[in-house]
Amino acid sequence: MRAFSQPPDLTRIWEGVPFRPMLLLVLFLFVVKERYPFSNFPMYSNLDHEADIIYITDQADQALPMEKVFRTGSGTAKKMYKKELNALTKTTGRKLVHATAEDRAAAGRAVMATMLQRIRYRHMPPGVSQLRLYRKTFRLEENGLAHLEPERLVAQPLAGLNP
Amino acid sequence: MTSLLNDIRTQGVKTALLGGTTLRHAGRLEGFFLRLLFAIVVYISLQSYPAYQTLLKPVGIAAWPGLWQWLGWDLTRLADPVFWDLCLRWAYAALGFYVIGFGLPVALPVVTLIHIAIRTLNNSQGAAHHGFQMVSLALLAQTLVVWFLAAVRTRAFLAKRPLPPWAASGNWTWLWMYTIAVIAATYVTSVCTKLEKSGGQWLLNSPYVAGQIVKTHRQNYYNDLDPRFIQGQPPAASPVPDPATDRYRHPIPVQADWLARHPAIARVIFGAGFLLELFTLLAVFDRRAALLIGLGLVSLHGSIGWLMELTFPLNERTVGVFYVNAAGWLILMIKDPAWRPSGKILTVSFLTAAALLGAHLATATADTLAAHFLDLSQHPASLIPDLFNWPAALKWPWVLATQTILLSALILIGKSLWPQRSPAPPPGEVR
Numbered sequence: 001m002r003a004f005s006q007p008p009d010l011t012r013i014w015e016g017v018p019f020r021p022m023l024l025l026v027l028f029l030f031v032v033k034e035r036y037p038f039s040n041f042p043m044y045s046n047l048d049h050e051a052d053i054i055y056i057t058d059q060a061d062q063a064l065p066m067e068k069v070f071r072t073g074s075g076t077a078k079k080m081y082k083k084e085l086n087a088l089t090k091t092t093g094r095k096l097v098h099a100t101a102e103d104r105a106a107a108g109r110a111v112m113a114t115m116l117q118r119i120r121y122r123h124m125p126p127g128v129s130q131l132r133l134y135r136k137t138f139r140l141e142e143n144g145l146a147h148l149e150p151e152r153l154v155a156q157p158l159a160g161l162n163p
Numbered sequence: 164m165t166s167l168l169n170d171i172r173t174q175g176v177k178t179a180l181l182g183g184t185t186l187r188h189a190g191r192l193e194g195f196f197l198r199l200l201f202a203i204v205v206y207i208s209l210q211s212y213p214a215y216q217t218l219l220k221p222v223g224i225a226a227w228p229g230l231w232q233w234l235g236w237d238l239t240r241l242a243d244p245v246f247w248d249l250c251l252r253w254a255y256a257a258l259g260f261y262v263i264g265f266g267l268p269v270a271l272p273v274v275t276l277i278h279i280a281i282r283t284l285n286n287s288q289g290a291a292h293h294g295f296q297m298v299s300l301a302l303l304a305q306t307l308v309v310w311f312l313a314a315v316r317t318r319a320f321l322a323k324r325p326l327p328p329w330a331a332s333g334n335w336t337w338l339w340m341y342t343i344a345v346i347a348a349t350y351v352t353s354v355c356t357k358l359e360k361s362g363g364q365w366l367l368n369s370p371y372v373a374g375q376i377v378k379t380h381r382q383n384y385y386n387d388l389d390p391r392f393i394q395g396q397p398p399a400a401s402p403v404p405d406p407a408t409d410r411y412r413h414p415i416p417v418q419a420d421w422l423a424r425h426p427a428i429a430r431v432i433f434g435a436g437f438l439l440e441l442f443t444l445l446a447v448f449d450r451r452a453a454l455l456i457g458l459g460l461v462s463l464h465g466s467i468g469w470l471m472e473l474t475f476p477l478n479e480r481t482v483g484v485f486y487v488n489a490a491g492w493l494i495l496m497i498k499d500p501a502w503r504p505s506g507k508i509l510t511v512s513f514l515t516a517a518a519l520l521g522a523h524l525a526t527a528t529a530d531t532l533a534a535h536f537l538d539l540s541q542h543p544a545s546l547i548p549d550l551f552n553w554p555a556a557l558k559w560p561w562v563l564a565t566q567t568i569l570l571s572a573l574i575l576i577g578k579s580l581w582p583q584r585s586p587a588p589p590p591g592e593v594r
Contacts, residue, residue, distance in 0.1 A: 019447045022344040022351075029352040030359075036223035036286045037279050037299035041353035044375060046360040051374035055385040067386045074382035079290030083220070114219060114289065136381070140374045145415055145423055 052137040054078045056115065059130035068123045070115045077111055081135070084110040101151075108133045108153025116156070124158075131156045166332035167191065181498040183334055186449040189491060190498075194335025195264065196490035200546060201301070201342075202258045204480045205274060207548065208298050209254055213285040214242045220289045224279065238284045250277050264335075267309040275302040297349050297478045301485075304345040308337050342485045343446050343453055349478075350443040350460070357437070369433035370426035372470075376419035379471040392472065418470050436463050446486055450495070451576045454569070457486025461543070469535045483543040489565050492572040504571040512574065516566035520559060543569070 017023060032038045054077040056064050067073050072080075082096075084107035089099050099107075112133050136150040170179035170191075183190025189197065216239055218225050224238075231237040241247050254277045260270035279302075282295045315330045329337065357365040384392035422429045439459045446453040460482045468474040495502045504512070519537065526534040539545060544565040550558055 019344055019444075021341070022348050022444060022447060025345065025348040026351045026355065029348060030355050034222060034286075034291050035226075036283045036291075037296050037303060038223070039291065039293060039296045039349075039352075040356045041293060041296075041349060042356050042360060043293055043353075044372070045353070045357040045365070047365065047368040047371040047375065049371055049374065051371075051378040053378055053381050053385065055381075063385055063388060065386065065388045074385040075379070076288075076290040076292070078382070080288075083289055117217070138374045138377050138381075140371055140423060145374060145377060145419065 049140045050137055052078070052135055054081050054111065055134050055136070057132045057134060058125070058128040059132070061132065064125065064128070064131075065123070069120060071118045071120060072115060077115070080114060081107050081111045104135065104151065105153050108135070112154045112156050129158055131158055170333065177498075179333075181494055183336075184491065184494045184498055186451065186495075187336070187340075189335040189339040190494070191333040191335070193488075193491045193494050194333075194338065195262070196494075197335065197339055197342075197484060197488070198264060199262050200484040200490070201481070202262045203546060203548060204477060204484060205258060205278065205298060205302065206255070207480070208295055208477050209251060209278065209281070211285075211295075212247065212281070213288075214244070214247070215239070215284055215288055216242045218284070218287045221287045222291070223283045223286070225283050225287045238280055238287070241281055241284050247281075250281075253277065267305075268313040271302065271306040271309055275299070275306045278302055294475050294477055297346060297475075297481050300345050300349065301342045301481060304341045305338055308341050312337065339485060339491075340447060342481075346482060346485060347443040347446050350440040354437065354441045366430055366434050366437060369437075370422060370429040372429065372433060373419040373423035376422070376471050377415050379473050380416050380419075383472050436466075439463055450488065450491060451579065453486045453488065454492070454572055454576065457482050457488070458569075460486065465535075465538070465540075480546050483546055487543045487569065489543055489568050489572075493568050496568070496571070496575075502575055504575060508571050508574050509567065512567045512570035513563070515570055516563050519566065520563055542566075 014020065029038055030040050033040045034042075053074055055074050056066060056070065056077075058064060064070075066077065070077075085099050085103060086096055088103045088106055089096055112131065115131070115133075131154075132152055133154040133156075134150040134152055137148040139146045139148060167179060170182075174182065180192040181190060184193045218237065218239060224230065241250065254274050257270040257273040260266045261274065278295075279299050282292075282299055285295075286292055312330055316326060319326050319330070326332075328334065361368060380392045383389065439456070440463075443456055443460065446456045461479055464475055464479045464482075496504060520539075522533075523537040523539055526537055539551070539562060542562060542565070544550060544562050547561070550561065553561075
């Protein structure tokens with residue numbers, strides 16, 4: 001009867017929770033999200049039937065080793081792209097899935113601008129005159145994994161940039 | 164230092180060093196090994212030096228303009244190799260004090276600040292990297308713990324009161340337990356985020372990991388153009404864009420193909436990992452729970468590494484130090500007769516460890532599932548820098564000894580959880 005006649009004693013419940021600071025920290029990390037060293041650890045938290053990657057090629061669509069040439073891995077470039085795309089769609093109140101080809105190209109240009117700042121020219125293969133930023137999507141379908149045609153987001157001439 | 168000498172004089176060396184270590188407590192020698200091994204993890208993580216000259220998207224302390232305005236510089240100063248070299252010297256000196264356990268209220272914040280600062284610079288480039296947070300958070304938690312203990316000790320000293328036992332010198336339980344709790348919090352938070360972002364559908368969607376495996380393999384390929392990540396067939400754009408002909412052109416990793424074709428089994432496998440992350444919070448219970456969960460987490464990271472070519476070596480090492488804690492188990496076994504393995508347990512553990520090592524050596528060069536599960540790169544002993552480049556006469560006995568201790572600990576845990584049968588009463592005796 002007591003349970004119906006009186007509100008639960010929250011203090012007592014809280015005191016009964018083992019190792020309370022840990023649960024407080026979980027709540028804190030969950031709310032604060034990405035503010036280093038704090039994080040809500042969102043890696044692979046929303047799995048989808050599609051997965052995409054970002055990579056860079058030369059003018060003949062030959063892939064360039066991103067870590068060596070741009071000091072940025074493909075995974076990091078993808079995160080940068082997603083962040084830019086998110087910011088672009090947010091300004092117009094749209095969801096990421098409703099990004100247009102123009103939005104994707106704009107996000108690609110922002111990523112390419114960073115890559116250009118990070119180029120290590122001594123690692124650039126000879127004869128590269130253009131950099132192309134591609135996005136490729138893999139889609140899980142009923143009969144297997146489909147590789148969709150890569151989408152070229154940016155084509156950036158390299159001539160004149162090399163110091 | 165004085166209290167150590169006092170304890171040695173009054174209690175003898177063995178009790179002064181091993182005393183205090185129980186299922187839920189870390190004594191003086193165990194505290195030393197925890198700090199030494201974690202110092203190695205911090206040292207390794209400080210070797211990663213991104214040296215970015217800009218703060219494209221400031222996060223954390225980098226996004227506090229008032230602080231940097233007041234200081235007159237910002238985090239990009241760490242990109243200056245001379246300044247970073249100076250920071251490293253401070254960090255290494257502080258780590259030295261940390262290992263010997265002296266001046267921690269000053270030494271720990273120095274290491275913590277330097278570690279957070281360099282990783283904040285790295286994470287302020289428009290893309291978050293999640294391989295270093297656990298080390299930074301562990302350092303931050305330890306700093307808060309030692310400050311709190313310093314305050315308690317100062318207060319007791321000023322009031323001329325005796326110290327409470329949990330704050331006594333030589334008791335490292337707080338440092339150990341709070342680090343275990345912080346590590347657990349990172350895994351539990353990850354579970355909460357999975358549930359939030361997926362609308363509670365994470366397990367249902369887990370077979371989609373197949374696509375993520377292809378993604379991470381392909382990303383690894385584009386990082387360095389290493390052909391082992393593309394099943395020997397370089398990706399190439401078709402001369403004429405045509406999605407219909409582009410489909411299924413490239414082979415995919417066998418594990419991705421298998422998971423895509425077995426969604427129910429994929430849900431069971433990822434469900435186990437999901438529950439393990441959730442129940443990491445039980446590791447604060449005692450060292451038995453910490454060891455079992457720790458071995459589970461190391462295996463989880465090893466399996467993710469094999470499946471997705473995605474590794475978190477510093478997380479694994481930190482879990483290895485504070486959860487698996489082979490040194491702590493050895494100390495408990497030496498100190499406490501109740502936890503001392505019998506000759507039979509030691510023999511079984513040693514023979515099993517030798518068989519595992521033999522199997523590893525026999526499959527080391529093979530690219531098979533068995534070789535993956537016998538791989539020693541995730542072994543807790545691999546924390547020792549460069550261990551696997553040591554001469555065989557040194558490295559394999561080291562691995563064998565660690566393995567024997569851990570296997571013995573597992574058997575002892577099993578025995579401790581198994582209900583003990585009480586001896587049969589003598590005939591005629593009434594119970």
